[in-house]
Amino acid sequence: MTRIPGVILAGGRATRMGGGDKGMLQLGGAKLLDHVLARLGPQCGELAISANGDPDRFSAFGLPVLADTLPDFPGPLAGVLAGLDWAAENGADAIVTAAADTPFLPRDLVARLADAAAQKRVPIALAASPDETGAPRRHPTFGLWPVSLREDLRAELSGGLRKIVLWTERHGYATALFAASPFDPFFNVNTPQDMMRAEAILNGGAA
Structure with a gap:
């Protein structure tokens, strides 16, 4: 069976970390995005990054960079849509998405x-x-x-929907429940304190 393509949602701005792309922040000598790719890559077929702005800033990763196809930055669902459009062009039936600031994803x-x-x-599953x-707690x-x-x-x-769960509930979705011990694999880096915790998880060998 052909492996499902993966799309990394990298649209978040690191406002509580001084600005810029959160996925470019350094953790343990590598970018957060490197950690995400190392975990998601082996699980997927092709990979792409969903992000707006100059795509050249991601050139070192050698992956397609998908900009929103809708104006006004309508949030993560726009990244999902860009990923679905990309997958359709490549003949795929589905995608899996992951956030760029979550270095310990399952x-x-x-x-x-x-x-x-x-x-x-059902057609959709959420972690x-x-x-x-x-x-x-859904992610x-x-x-x-x-x-x-x-x-x-x-x-x-286009009609104004912004909340992911409103759309998923409309179509029916399944939930895949992951253990949160010894740490929550969906822990994401938002603040300097979060980065310190991520360093501790990484150095503790539990990841």
């Missing part, structure tokens, strides 16, 4: 998302992990998305 993310969608017989109370930037829904998504975004 090494079995793609397989678990695909299994969850197949078992529930989740337990919150402080043990309840599942909607980590999802399996079918190319067949791209025109529906385009129409919804």
Whole structure:
């Protein structure tokens, strides 16, 4: 079976880290994006980066850079749509997305998302992990998305939709629940304190 393409959502600006692309921040001698690629790459077929602005800043990665196809930066779903358009051009049936600031994402993310969608017989799957109370917390930037829904998504975004879960609930989705011990694999770097914690996870060998 052809492996599912992966799209890294790198549109977040590191406003709490001094600005710029969060995926370009250094962790353990490598960029956050390098860590994401090292984990997601072996799980996927082709890879692409979803980001706006000058694509040349990502040239060192040697991957396609997908700009939003809709104006006014409507958020992560626009990145999903750009990824679906790219996948359609390449004859793929679906994509898996991951965030560029999450260096410890699961090494079995793609397989678990695909299994969850197949078992529930729904087109979309989202990742989740337990919150402080043990309840599942969804991570909607980590999802399996079918190319067949791209025109529906385009129409919804053009109509003002911005929240991922509103759209996924409309079509039906499965949840793949990942353990949050010894750390939450969807931990993302937003602040200098988060970077210190990421360094501690990396140096602790638990990642």
